[in-house]
Amino acid sequence: MPKRRDILAIVLIVLPWTLLITVWHQSAIAPLLAIRKGTNDGTETRHDTGPATDSKEYCSQDKDIVEVVRTEYVYTRPPPWSDVLSTIHVITPTYSRPVQKAELTRLANTFLHVPNLHWILVEDSQRRTPLVTRLLRETGLNYTHLNVETPRNYKLRGDTRDPRIPRGTMQRNLALRWLRETFNSNSSQAGIVYFADDDNTYSLELFEEMRSTRKVSVWPVAFVGGLRYESPKVNAAGKVYGWKTVFDPHRPFAIDMAGFAINLRLILFKPQAYFKLRGVKGGYQESSLLRELVTLNDLEPKAANCTKILVWHTRTEKPVLVNEGKKGFTDPNVEI
Amino acid sequence: MNGVAVHSALVCTETHNAICNIHNEATGKDLLISALNLYTSLTHQQVIMRMRLKLKTVFVLYFMVSLLGLIYALMQLGQRCDCRDHAKSKDQQISQLRGELQKLQEHIKTSQLSKKTDVPRIYVITPTYARLVQKAELTRLSHTFLHVPQLHWIVVEDAPQPTPLVTDFLAASGLTYTHLYKLTPKDRKLQEGDPSWLKPRGAEQRNEGLHWLREMGAAAKGKEAAALEEAVVYFADDDNTYSLQLFEEMRYTYRVSVWPVGLVGGMKFERPVVEDGKVVRFHTGWRPNRPFPIDMAGFAVSLRLILTNPQARFDGDAQMGFLESSFLQHLVTMDDLEPKADLCTKVLVWHTRTEKPKMKREDALQKQGLGSDPDVEV
Numbered sequence: 001m002p003k004r005r006d007i008l009a010i011v012l013i014v015l016p017w018t019l020l021i022t023v024w025h026q027s028a029i030a031p032l033l034a035i036r037k038g039t040n041d042g043t044e045t046r047h048d049t050g051p052a053t054d055s056k057e058y059c060s061q062d063k064d065i066v067e068v069v070r071t072e073y074v075y076t077r078p079p080p081w082s083d084v085l086s087t088i089h090v091i092t093p094t095y096s097r098p099v100q101k102a103e104l105t106r107l108a109n110t111f112l113h114v115p116n117l118h119w120i121l122v123e124d125s126q127r128r129t130p131l132v133t134r135l136l137r138e139t140g141l142n143y144t145h146l147n148v149e150t151p152r153n154y155k156l157r158g159d160t161r162d163p164r165i166p167r168g169t170m171q172r173n174l175a176l177r178w179l180r181e182t183f184n185s186n187s188s189q190a191g192i193v194y195f196a197d198d199d200n201t202y203s204l205e206l207f208e209e210m211r212s213t214r215k216v217s218v219w220p221v222a223f224v225g226g227l228r229y230e231s232p233k234v235n236a237a238g239k240v241y242g243w244k245t246v247f248d249p250h251r252p253f254a255i256d257m258a259g260f261a262i263n264l265r266l267i268l269f270k271p272q273a274y275f276k277l278r279g280v281k282g283g284y285q286e287s288s289l290l291r292e293l294v295t296l297n298d299l300e301p302k303a304a305n306c307t308k309i310l311v312w313h314t315r316t317e318k319p320v321l322v323n324e325g326k327k328g329f330t331d332p333n334v335e336i
Numbered sequence: 337m338n339g340v341a342v343h344s345a346l347v348c349t350e351t352h353n354a355i356c357n358i359h360n361e362a363t364g365k366d367l368l369i370s371a372l373n374l375y376t377s378l379t380h381q382q383v384i385m386r387m388r389l390k391l392k393t394v395f396v397l398y399f400m401v402s403l404l405g406l407i408y409a410l411m412q413l414g415q416r417c418d419c420r421d422h423a424k425s426k427d428q429q430i431s432q433l434r435g436e437l438q439k440l441q442e443h444i445k446t447s448q449l450s451k452k453t454d455v456p457r458i459y460v461i462t463p464t465y466a467r468l469v470q471k472a473e474l475t476r477l478s479h480t481f482l483h484v485p486q487l488h489w490i491v492v493e494d495a496p497q498p499t500p501l502v503t504d505f506l507a508a509s510g511l512t513y514t515h516l517y518k519l520t521p522k523d524r525k526l527q528e529g530d531p532s533w534l535k536p537r538g539a540e541q542r543n544e545g546l547h548w549l550r551e552m553g554a555a556a557k558g559k560e561a562a563a564l565e566e567a568v569v570y571f572a573d574d575d576n577t578y579s580l581q582l583f584e585e586m587r588y589t590y591r592v593s594v595w596p597v598g599l600v601g602g603m604k605f606e607r608p609v610v611e612d613g614k615v616v617r618f619h620t621g622w623r624p625n626r627p628f629p630i631d632m633a634g635f636a637v638s639l640r641l642i643l644t645n646p647q648a649r650f651d652g653d654a655q656m657g658f659l660e661s662s663f664l665q666h667l668v669t670m671d672d673l674e675p676k677a678d679l680c681t682k683v684l685v686w687h688t689r690t691e692k693p694k695m696k697r698e699d700a701l702q703k704q705g706l707g708s709d710p711d712v713e714v
Contacts, residue, residue, distance in 0.1 A: 017405070101598075314473075323603045
């Protein structure tokens with residue numbers, strides 16, 4: 001009898017705790033998700049992914065990490081966020097020109113569909129322009145607004161071989177530096193880094209393909225290199241062994257900026273890897289970064305083994321503003 | 337004597353001892369038995385006591401542990417649990433992530449669009465034609481349209497029959513759409529080397545869209561007909577850029593609403609000039625003397641007006657820049673125009689144009705027979 005009581009007591013104690021422990025782990029995620037989805041319809045503030053203030057100061061740089069808040073009546077759907085999916089950090093260099101607002105608008109309309117997207121917009125300007133600041137705030141996206149000015153090409157005396165810094169390089173490097181300063185290798189949420197120019201066209205499927213990148217993933221890009229599309233050559237074992245391009249296929253990485261994505265961990269692991277600023281031949285910019293990060297063997301082909309086109313290297317025509325005349329025909333205060 | 341005494345004493349002691357021994361043995365056994373008895377009773381007692389103690393301490397322990405557990409759980413509530421990744425296998429993780437993703441994507445596609453059913457519908461007519469950048473243009477256009485509630489996309493191809501590219505694309509887009517086609521007759525079509533301004537483009541396709549709308553309007557009954565009373569029609573080319581606010585501006589149009597268009601007419605933007613809430617003239621640098629010097633992307637027409645004016649259509653033979661006028665002059669006068677976008681002071685749509693991609697290398701390869709795989713859709 002004492003033994004039975006003993007056993008009964010032990011059972012009564014142990015059973016509920018084992019149940020609790022086994023159920024707890026599973027349900028730890030579900031309530032958190034329910035909170036996210038439930039408040040997607042209402043007002044929601046999402047905790048930001050990095051420090052809110054920056055004490056360091058660079059030459060002409062400032063940081064701005066903003067919490068995602070539901071704003072205009074039009075953008076009634078704040079971008080979806082999940083604690084399980086990896087974050088895609090999209091680095092976009094941009095510069096002021098008549099079509100800038102249009103390009104960024106339609107880019108933002110695409111990005112609003114991608115869950116867990118963090119847009120790092122780097123302006124090529126001395127100061128952050130109000131146009132971009134306002135645009136970013138109104139989209140409701142999760143963003144970081146940086147700026148750095150590319151020094152205009154000047155010919156030094158006797159140094160006529162000083163080549164131009166390829167457009168966007170300094171801006172992309174700044175974004176990489178920001179990422180390295182904001183995230184440490186131990187952060188639990190995975191991240192993918194993608195370089196997206198503001199005039200290209202991206203399908204939504206592309207972002208889901210790149211989300212599973214372990215080191216560096218690659219895919220075909222349309223309208224580059226004077227071809228319908230350029231793509232990596234993938235063998236039967238699913239490994240990249242070459243590049244299907246006409247323009248210098250013997251580059252270490254004959255791929256366009258929009259054709260690859262890098263895992264954030266790799267970026268943090270190799271803190272010296274940046275795009276080379278000077279002395280880079282045309283078409284070798286991507287290689288200047290990638291060769292410090294991976295070898296050809298480590299590349300992961302996506303887009304159905306590099307057979308589908310999910311990104312197009314479109315370019316927008318420069319609008320002909322002949323009727324503006326010298327003084328400007330239209331009201332300069334109206335933002336376009 | 338002494339010896340004997342001693343001896344007897346010894347004997348006595350011996351016997352005594354013996355007796356004692358025997359006695360001892362006897363008592364030893366007794367002792368043993370009694371000792372055992374005592375022991376069992378003692379242990380019995382002890383066991384009972386321990387049992388009682390055990391139960392008491394057990395309950396006390398239970399209380400303490402559950403209290404600690406509760407505190408721990410409360411602290412854990414705010415933090416993420418990191419051990420879920422270790423607990424599950426990779427496959428389970430992947431399938432869980434995929435499920436998550438699908439759920440989120442479904443949520444994106446259906447959440448807001450299905451919610452707002454009580455707003456007027458917007459019919460967007462987009463003429464399109466096959467060229468390299470067609471799929472890219474339609475893709476990014478669809479991304480914009482997916483954000484607009486109650487939008488019905490009418491895509492009219494300049495083709496003898498629907499192309500698989502557009503058909504598959506529309507089916508996967510997630511939008512409400514109608515897929516039409518109308519081939520432009522050869523004499524009205526732009527030839528390879530012609531500049532884009534030589535002949536107006538898309539007139540036949542837009543007329544086809546209008547024709548479909550009129551047929552649908554005639555066949556509609558009851559609730560559907562009531563919905564059509566408030567609907568708006570907008571002509572959106574596939575290479576322009578539209579902000580989301582534009583659609584909210586045009587949604588409530590009684591007759592014809594107008595607004596500025598960016599990057600058109602050789603200027604930063606063209607706009608109607610508004611005084612006292614009415615459009616008095618148009619600020620444009622190119623041929624301002626047209627009846628309606630406005631771009632196709634700069635106005636929207638209420639469906640009611642289109643259904644009650646069955647003869648209004650685009651004139652494919654119109655002069656350059658007069659295409660919009662050929663349609664609007666049958667419908668409305670300048671006085672009746674409704675200015676939107678903050679009395680025509682904000683630019684919400686841009687007349688962007690996409691460069692034709694250079695295919696020099698592709699063409700060279702095609703000649704050698706080494707062109708890129710034509711099965712891969714671009």
